[in-house]
Amino acid sequence: MAFVAPLRDIRFVLNELAGLDKVRQLPGGDDIAPEIVDAVLEENARLLQDAVAPLNHAADRQPATLADGVVTTSPGFKAAFREFVTGGWQGLSHPTEFGGQGLPKLLATPCVENLNAASLSFGLCPLLTDGAIEVLLTAGTPAQRALYVPKLVDGTWTGTMNLTEPQAGSDLSQVRTRAVPQGDGTYRLFGQKIYITYGEHDLAENIVHMVLARLPDAPEGVKGISLFMVPKFLVNDDGSLGARNDVWCASLEHKLGIKASPTAVLLYGDNQGDVGAGALGTLIGTEHRGLETMFIMMNAARFAVGVQGVAIAERAMQQAVAYARDRVQSRAVEGSAGPVAIVHHPDVRRNLMTMRALTQASRAVAYVAAGAFDFAHRHPDADVRQKNQAFHEYMVPIVKGFATEMANEVTSVGVQVHGGMGFIEETGAAQHYRDARILAIYEGTTAIQANDLVGRKTARDQGAVARGVIAAMRETHDALLSTPATSVAGAGLADLSDIAHFLATGIADLEACVDYVVAQTKAQPREVHAGSVPYLMLSGYVHGGWQMARAAAVCRDRMAAGDLEPFLTGKLATARFYCSNILPRASALRTAILDGSADVLALDPDQF
């Protein structure tokens, strides 16, 4: 069914929670006018609603196919991709010197969200190209950048990330793909890579693979892995295409979801091309330091996957709301003349509120983290930059882990709202459920995110960033209580003491667990990591509660000032629901973390 970009909520989050007004005015951003912001959001929404979203369901039924080494994407993808890149959307946040728009991450984030809401399978191609561009900008030579980045930005070519091998999934130290120096600055690569998203396709003239591999003299482990750029077709100095390189798509995976996104097994050095045996590539960055470069990009990719979670949740919610309004079934529980639309039934209402609250809270959490990225990169004050950088890095595993686990729940509730129809593929609700399931897995499973949150983001700085955030949450809490309920029509609504109560509990839960992680990670690493995913989820729930509480305060103040926009009462009601119905989950997680970690580890493996 149709997708409508949720621009009202997006604008609220951008402006009221994530600081777009300040981001617009940061140096290097050309003081983006509000009209530009509006034009970007509206043009982007129009394109995705009209050209991409309508393809999503049919593409699931007609996934990409492989024949004779050639991958044909789903019907309509090629034309839609042309429209997308021609509109300049691939370059939205990339530097103007390479043909991009140079817009802040905060403004690019809703565009990424809407792209993925329109079609997760389609959105993955630009997402991976973003990653390749980031790699080149971060670690490429000037020549590499000049030759490749403009073509990636304008969509003539696309990019991929080649990390995984059968024995090297979460553990990239096990990468075995070999890179043999040719003495002329080039390398020949030999090996097999799996799970390569858009590793082969027909959307663009060339595909630029970023590939982790080992040099012959490489030390064992993660510090012996280098990063190479391997184009499908070699690129001449003038940017024209040369010989077909020795990288080949051996098969496409048969997946649970995102079926229209071709997931390739790629063979390097199968001696099928025009270049002899071994795929020709060039080194990116320093020898043996490839993983560091890849991790810079992976932070951006992890954030983007979190935004994919928000996106698929929004799409599933819109579909469930439309169905619930339309489907008439059973009388009202309080009595009614005849059957009513199921949106009237309290349990359906609970389902829709759950979808709405989780989606909106996750959106706010993600966008606030995006705003911090811009402050970290563009603010004139080094101290502000450093603080925002630390906050952004702390938020990345939370955004990725929480928003994707949330998406699993929201899309499942979406199926449930449809009843039996939800289980029938024609309806589309099941597709969202299937598509969403990869998000908590790829770019690092939730457990990998949780390890990052525990180790690098909480324990390493002795909880400094986390405690700074907790202090900010307490300020929000106090502000909820400090302003008296006003006497406007919504006086009852405007008393936020209930939200303050739930938020206070959530903050205390978070603080107790931060203290535990800081105190015990070294002494009891297994126990702390047994509670790492609960700690991540608890953090997500409380961050969501914080942002929803901030939103509630904004709504109250606006309403007190006489603003009668229905959106405000809806937002306030959603914040309230989040705090009373969702946020209490944090307390259950706190118990599991603090009192139950040893119980996780009590069995011997052979007792299972």
Added chain:
Amino acid sequence: MAFVAPLRDIRFVLNELAGLDKVRQLPGGDDIAPEIVDAVLEENARLLQDAVAPLNHAADRQPATLADGVVTTSPGFKAAFREFVTGGWQGLSHPTEFGGQGLPKLLATPCVENLNAASLSFGLCPLLTDGAIEVLLTAGTPAQRALYVPKLVDGTWTGTMNLTEPQAGSDLSQVRTRAVPQGDGTYRLFGQKIYITYGEHDLAENIVHMVLARLPDAPEGVKGISLFMVPKFLVNDDGSLGARNDVWCASLEHKLGIKASPTAVLLYGDNQGDVGAGALGTLIGTEHRGLETMFIMMNAARFAVGVQGVAIAERAMQQAVAYARDRVQSRAVEGSAGPVAIVHHPDVRRNLMTMRALTQASRAVAYVAAGAFDFAHRHPDADVRQKNQAFHEYMVPIVKGFATEMANEVTSVGVQVHGGMGFIEETGAAQHYRDARILAIYEGTTAIQANDLVGRKTARDQGAVARGVIAAMRETHDALLSTPATSVAGAGLADLSDIAHFLATGIADLEACVDYVVAQTKAQPREVHAGSVPYLMLSGYVHGGWQMARAAAVCRDRMAAGDLEPFLTGKLATARFYCSNILPRASALRTAILDGSADVLALDPDQF
């Protein structure tokens, strides 16, 4: 991958928690010897492990197909079904006078569980036939019973339930299929039924459809619906098959899961058969009272679907455990010489413990309810019968709702344990995730179960049954504390005060919500029903905690008596994990129910 029936846990639950020893000796059960119990469990397990489980994954890839009105089931299903019915398994719990074994429900329950663990898609056919047999035993005439039941019991024929129509899903009052009396005791049916599981197939010679329809003079609503038996082929008085009836499979649904189970759209009265226009059928029971008969059967079916939840969770868990033991990836968090099997990683351990604890707790909850059914039907004391009947009826929505929602979680965790492999269909984990998703929908969604639990099972008797259960839970709690920790090797394990603490909290949560439901259902029906699914889930978590606590006490006592079986320490550790890591969710649900119900309903439908 291979499935092994979890007989050790099944025996523990049957004997220690569900009272098999007493059930064995109930009148009418021929004082079943323990050797018979063993033979049933072992023979059943062998058949399902060897003949059914191996078909499950391939059947998902080659679902039932429809061509020219004929449905061909997945490869191997026909032979496996013959083996299943030839072994007498269809008749396990049906009366001996019709060729069944007459075994108690408690002993049939593990067989149903293992059947569905072997293959949910395959297991649905016998499940539906059980329903048809129940209908005939409950409401059929002696002639109908004599003619049909033996052929259903021996698997010559199978049965279906025809309830749903496009406009009549959860709300059966909207059924429009017409039944026209022919003046000779027969009726001709006209209409369309959807979601008919095994509505057409090639496993048996005939299919006996139980169909809800309206007589011409029927009053509006649920009290105007009658139940008819419509065979695919008419049945002559000697049991031989006659003319092809006018009921036809128009299409099969393209579903998210259980793909090997043909879900048919059936047309009645399409004038394609040998009998003229209108499918010929006979009335079952009384005119206009068909829904009451159907509900008797639906109670059994709902219980069976809950057991399907336990089954698919067990299957997913076995697959995840095997993968976690086999897959080597990353070093241990506490340090290790090289990469270790992922079962060693604390988060994987948490995932496996979550799967294990939810599965075993749900199994215990379901089996205890099955035992009550047998006491309700066979105990010589009317008071005991009545109490057990009330308890069983109270448990049915909890078993159905909780065990199926639990199955969604467990199968999702199963995917997660597999990482990227979990998203690839070849692995099989994704199939369990897809297959499980129907369970919380069919035979009444979780919301329908929750309405039943709130209205008929809690509010109607002013919480009498629920409070009786709470009193029994308190006895368990006290017993956990009353026996001092023993001095055997497992002394630390044997101190159950932690389990008692968590159980006490859970009991208090349940009691508070029972009080609320009893007090407020009439006064605030919308608010109470807004919390109905949380109330059902809270009930499920606390019932699971109760049974796990009972199990822990048994293990402690056994260990104190010198029993060193490793199963006992494993069970005790699982009970402990359940109480510290899972049971606290009840408190979060309590908050949502008691403090958050009004927030569920705050938005107008047009504000979504």
